[in-house]
Amino acid sequence: MSVPLTFAIPKGRILDEALPLMARAGVVPEAEFHDKGSRALSFACVDSDMRLIRVRAFDVATFVAHGAAQIGIVGSDVVEEFDYADLYAPVDLAIGHCRLSVAEPAGGAQDTGSESHLRVASKYPSLTRRHFEAQGIQAEVVKLNGAMELAPGLGLAGRIVDLVSTGRTLKDNGLIETSEILQVSARLIVNRAALKTDARLAGLIAAFRAAVTS
Amino acid sequence: MSVPLTFAIPKGRILDEALPLMARAGVVPEAEFHDKGSRALSFACVDSDMRLIRVRAFDVATFVAHGAAQIGIVGSDVVEEFDYADLYAPVDLAIGHCRLSVAEPAGGAQDTGSESHLRVASKYPSLTRRHFEAQGIQAEVVKLNGAMELAPGLGLAGRIVDLVSTGRTLKDNGLIETSEILQVSARLIVNRAALKTDARLAGLIAAFRAAVTS
Numbered sequence: 001m002s003v004p005l006t007f008a009i010p011k012g013r014i015l016d017e018a019l020p021l022m023a024r025a026g027v028v029p030e031a032e033f034h035d036k037g038s039r040a041l042s043f044a045c046v047d048s049d050m051r052l053i054r055v056r057a058f059d060v061a062t063f064v065a066h067g068a069a070q071i072g073i074v075g076s077d078v079v080e081e082f083d084y085a086d087l088y089a090p091v092d093l094a095i096g097h098c099r100l101s102v103a104e105p106a107g108g109a110q111d112t113g114s115e116s117h118l119r120v121a122s123k124y125p126s127l128t129r130r131h132f133e134a135q136g137i138q139a140e141v142v143k144l145n146g147a148m149e150l151a152p153g154l155g156l157a158g159r160i161v162d163l164v165s166t167g168r169t170l171k172d173n174g175l176i177e178t179s180e181i182l183q184v185s186a187r188l189i190v191n192r193a194a195l196k197t198d199a200r201l202a203g204l205i206a207a208f209r210a211a212v213t214s
Numbered sequence: 215m216s217v218p219l220t221f222a223i224p225k226g227r228i229l230d231e232a233l234p235l236m237a238r239a240g241v242v243p244e245a246e247f248h249d250k251g252s253r254a255l256s257f258a259c260v261d262s263d264m265r266l267i268r269v270r271a272f273d274v275a276t277f278v279a280h281g282a283a284q285i286g287i288v289g290s291d292v293v294e295e296f297d298y299a300d301l302y303a304p305v306d307l308a309i310g311h312c313r314l315s316v317a318e319p320a321g322g323a324q325d326t327g328s329e330s331h332l333r334v335a336s337k338y339p340s341l342t343r344r345h346f347e348a349q350g351i352q353a354e355v356v357k358l359n360g361a362m363e364l365a366p367g368l369g370l371a372g373r374i375v376d377l378v379s380t381g382r383t384l385k386d387n388g389l390i391e392t393s394e395i396l397q398v399s400a401r402l403i404v405n406r407a408a409l410k411t412d413a414r415l416a417g418l419i420a421a422f423r424a425a426v427t428s
Contacts, residue, residue, distance in 0.1 A: 006368055039386065041361050053368075056359040066356065068370035142280065145270040145359075147255050154220055154267075156282035172253065 004049040005200055008064055008072035010057040014186045017095035018073050024211035025204065027052075061087060061189065070194040071204055077163060077184045081124050088195060089187040091208045096186035098165040100127060103149075103175040109158035121151035122161035131161070131181045149173035218263040219414055222278055222286035224271040228400045231309035232287050238425035239418065241266075275301060275403065284408040285418055291377060291398045295338050302409060303401040305422050310400035312379040314341060317363075317389040323372035335365035336375035345375070345395045363387035 007027060009018060022028070028046040032038050033054070043052045053069060057078050063069040065084035077100050079089050102120075109118075117138045122128045125141040132139035144151065148160040149169055163184065164170060164177060188208045195201045221241060223232060236242070242260040246252050247268070257266040267283060271292050277283040279298035291314050293303050316334075323332075331352045336342045339355040346353035358365065362374040363383055377398065378384060378391060402422045409415045 039383070041364050041387070042367075053361070053364055055361045055364070059358050059360060062356065062358060063364075063368065063370060066370050068365065068368035142276060144273050144276060146273060147267070147269045150255050150267055150269070150277075151282065153256075154277065154282035156277060156280050169253070173255070 002198075002200075004051050005071060005198070005204075006051045006053060006063075006069040007045075008053050008055055008060040008069035008074075010060050010074055011054055012057070014057070014073065014075060014096040015054075018093070018186060021093060021095060021208070021211050022073075024214060025207040027204075058082075064189050064191050067191045067194055069191075070198065071188070071190045071201060073186055074189055075184050076187050077124065077127070077182060079187055079189060080182060081127050083126065086192050087189050088192045089189045090205050091188035091212065093186040093188055093208065094212055096184070098163050098184045099180050100124065100161065100182040100184055101164045101177045102131070102159055102161050102179045102181065103164070103170050103177050104159045105152050106174050106176050109152065110155070118159060119157040120159045120161055121148050121157035123148065124161055127181060128161040149175060216412075216414075218265050219285060219412070219418075220265045220267060220277075220283040221259075222267050222269055222274040222283035222288075224274050224288055225268055226271070228271070228287065228289060228310040229268075232307070232400060235307060235309060235422070235425050236287075238428060239421040241418075272296075278403050278405050281405045281408055283405075284412065285402070285404045285415060287400055288403055289398050290401050291338065291341070291396060293401055293403060294396060295341050297340065300406050301403050302406045303403045304419050305402035305426060307400040307402055307422065308426055310398070312377050312398045313394050314338065314375065314396040314398055315378045315391045316345070316373055316375050316393045316395065317378070317384050317391050318373045319366050320388050320390050323366065324369070332373060333371040334373045334375055335362050335371035337362065338375055341395060342375040363389060 029052050030044045032040060033043045041053060045052060057074055060072045060074040061078045061082045064072045065087045075096055119140045120128050121142045121144050125143050128141050129139055142157050148162045151157045151160055190201050243266050244258045246254060247257045255267060259266060271288055274286045274288040275292045275296050278286040279301045289310055333354045334342050335356045335358050337359060339357050342355050343353050356371050362376045365371045365374055404415050
């Protein structure tokens with residue numbers, strides 16, 4: 001008679017690798033989930049009253065941190081960027097591997113600022129500021145939602161901080177990685193308050209732990 | 215001998231309507247622009263040394279406001295949300311019509327807050343806060359990047375502020391519009407500093423004005 005759990009999963013990159021792992025943990029979305037023409041935002045699960053919601057990666061963290069979803073899957077880049085106190089990330093799912101890196105033009109960054117003040121384009125303002133602060137550098141972050149690689153060539157920022165997988169996108173845009181901020185992989189995340197009050201969450205964490213090692 | 219202009223256009227909704235208008239104003243992207251498999255972020259134009267960049271709507275405003283692109287097309291929702299001093303929006307392109315509205319569950323908003331303090335999910339934190347402030351209400355905005363319609367049902371927020379076109383997505387999610395914040399249409403935007411120093415921009419503004427009325 002309990003309220004169904006809501007499980008938030010991200011669109012895009014991680015999802016294809018996450019689905020087999022979810023299946024091994026007993027979380028299988030209804031057929032409509034795979035219908036590319038569907039406008040639905042929320043899906044039933046097979047053999048369970050759990051609901052799946054498919055949202056953007058940053059929004060997975062927001063839904064789970066506020067307890068609107070109790071559990072979810074998201075990259076460690078997003079977990080670290082938000083640094084929400086109510087988010088607990090107990091399982092490294094060992095999928096969706098990439099890295100968050102600083103990159104600049106192959107010929108060197110064209111800085112408008114000084115040595116101690118740089119302008120950086122990124123989708124990750126918090127991680128970017130923290131990375132440069134640790135080196136005693138004040139970074140002014142221009143927040144972009146995509147296409148960071150365009151920024152140096154157009155003079156928007158001397159450097160970018162972005163996810164790098166094969167490095168091909170950087171190369172195509174004449175950029176080289178200069179330092180790595182974070183090794184990224186997908187994590188199972190749960191809402192801390194929900195974990196204390198709902199025993200189903202501990203069961204799901206155990207099922208995902210087993211699914212990763214199987 | 216002058217540096218090529220960069221023209222920023224948004225992915226998605228507005229683009230299909232914008233292309234014929236751009237063509238009437240003499241801005242025609244190279245064939246690769248229409249290749250859906252292309253990974254390119256920047257495109258040449260036919261009969262012009264202008265470059266086109268195709269980025270997310272919010273990023274169009276960021277590139278133009280910083281002068282990294284000198285001209286662009288974006289919805290008035292984005293222009294109003296950012297309220298950048300360096301953005302000038304001289305031409306209403308009369309395409310991409312929709313509205314920014316407040317919506318709540320058909321049965322009424324389930325508010326966790328009080329009458330004078332509401333929680334609202336939106337991609338538009340600034341416009342949302344300003345709308346409610348004008349009514350003497352303090353709105354706590356939960357910033358989402360998409361799927362706002364899920365928020366009331368999952369208890370993330372009592373209300374949402376989102377773009378509404380046909381109203382079908384709201385209806386599918388059991389929501390009704392309660393007030394309209396802004397009538398939205400696409401605008402030609404230019405960087406103010408660039409407009410003062412580059413005569414080509416006045417020519418483009420005139421060409422788009424003529425294209426709209428033709």
